[in-house]
Amino acid sequence: MGRRRKNRTHLKGGVASAPGTAEGVPKSFVIKHGQVGHSLTQLVRDVRKVMEPNTASRLRERARNKLKDFLTMAPALGVTHLLAFTLTDVASSMRIVRLSAGPTLSFRVERYSLAKDIIHSSRRARSMSTVEYLSPPLLVLASFPPPSPTTPPHLTLMMKTFQSLFPPLSPHTLSLSSARRVVLISYNAERGTVDFRHYLITVKPYGVSKRIRRVLEGVTAKKTSHSETSVLDLGNEKDVADFLLRKKGEPGPSSDGYESAASSASSVAGDDGDAVDLADDYVGRNNKKGQKRAVKLDEIGPRMELRLIKVAEGVPGKEGGVLYHEFVKKTKAEVKAQKAEHAAKERLRQQRREEQERNVARKKAAKGAKEDKGEEGEEEDERDEGDDNPDFDEEISGIDDEHDEEGDGDEGAWDDDEEISEVEESDDGGEESESDDEAARPPQKKLKLKSKR
Structure with a gap:
């Protein structure tokens, strides 16, 4: 029996799970840097949810990581945008960096609400699953002035920056069931701010009351703890019309009249302008094509x-000229001087880069030459070791032996005749030059000197 191949169906992202995430789709990093609180950290997680599936959902920032680390790593991973949140003395701020050449847009977060706060404040809390985040959201830009010669250039640039954060919409290839979320970005001209909203798309039957919708969808208002199935509780009703047509708050069939399905206050989308004909099958019960x-x-x-607040050329650390600033206004002469200064810095940076490349090339060449020279020296040593003459060694050893024998005869040997003659002379003179201990002293050991080769 062959080995069973395991199919990993739980992994999200990629072309297999999301056909729209192919080449040319923008990808993003959403990070925090610096000392931020728990609330801003949760906001970063919520924004990652908005940017899914084309973002690093499980990216972990460390205390030693700097913004330059993410800017260096992002192009290798195909990341096109970086959203960086930080906490300043004035307020929270967010920067949108277009990789890898800029520009960089700096925003001040005037107010924000977390996803959990929005859900808790809603009357009908929706249980979110991972299915809604398998496809990118639809982008809606509202109240932005159209591009024209009279439109401030920073507004047009800001609109195009938000537009480039999300994949472009293609109606011919878009699957209707993949449209699950909407991101609304609207410009408030009175306050000069941008409102960021995130919505979930829900499709419900048109022109029916809430009670009838429960019958159609099979959803009950109450669920018993003993059963997981959804059934309608009609035990307290005498007639099904009491449940379907009774007004909200009335106790029973003794009311003066019944409500109609179309005139119900709880009906959904009573206006014909809010209703649409489904062009394809959509998620949910009975949401078929043509309904x-x-x-x-x-x-x-x-x-x-x-x-x-600010629009600057380039990326953080390599910023160029300032295209727009909310609080700082400069004259034409100051702008010209600033451009000249940035141009000089760029030339100096280019010279240093070229010099560094030349130094690296020179060190590599020197290292290669040194390695080649070391290999030649090893070959010469091997040749010298192979040409050794054994006869020459024997000749040197013979000379050393002769030298040792001559040295032993001249200096190290004990002359018995000379000792006897000295003893005889001392006996004749009646004077002893040496004591008995000195006469009994053993001879000194001879010293052997080895000649150096």
Whole structure:
């Protein structure tokens, strides 16, 4: 029996799980840097949810990581945008960096609400699953002035920056069931701010009351703890009309009249302008192609109010000229001097880069030459070791032996005749030059000197 191949169906992202995430789709990093609180950390997680699936959901920032580390790593991973949140003395701020050449847009986060706060404040809390985040959201830009010669250039640039964060919309290839979320970015001209909203798309039957919708969808208002199945509880009703047509708050069939399904206050999308005909099958029960349904947006958060503060060329650490600033205004002469200064810095940076490349090339060449020279020296040593003459060694050893024998005869040997003659002379003179201990002293050991080769 062959080995069973395991299919990993739980992994999200990639072309297999999301056909729209192919080449040319923008990808993003959403990070925090510096000392931030728990609330801003949760906001970063919520924004990552918004940017899914084309973002690093499980990216972990460490205390030793700097913004330069993410800027260096991002191009190798195909990341096109970097959203960096930080906490300043004035307020929280967010920077959108277009990789790898810029520009960089700096925003001040005036106000924000987390996703959990939006869901808790809603009357009908929606249980979110991972299915909604398998496809990118639809982007809606509202209240932005159209590009024209009279439109401030920073507004047009800001609109195009938000537009480039999300994949472009292709109606011919878009699957209707993949449209699950909407990101709304609207410009408030009175306050000069940008409102960021995140919604979930819900499709419900058109022109029916809430009670009838429960019958159609098979959803009950109450679920018993003993059963997981959804059934309608009609035990207290005498007639099914009491459940379907009774007004909200009335106790029973003794009321003066019944409500109609179309005139119900709880009906969904009573206006014909809010109803659409489904062009294809959509998620949910009975949402088939050609059915008339009402489309509703439920906000799931997060919510932010952003104010554009600064637009600069380049990326952080390599910023160029300032294209727009909310509080600092410069004259034409100051702008010209600033451009000249940035140009000089760029030339100096280029010279240093070229000099560094030349130094690296020179060191590599020197290292290669040294390695080649070391190999030649090893070959010469091997040749010298192979040409050794054994006869020459024997000749040197013979000379050393002769030298040792001569040395032993001249200096190290004990002359018995000379000793006897000295003893005889001392006996004749009646004087002893040496004591008995000195006469009994053993001879000194001879010293052997080895000649150096």
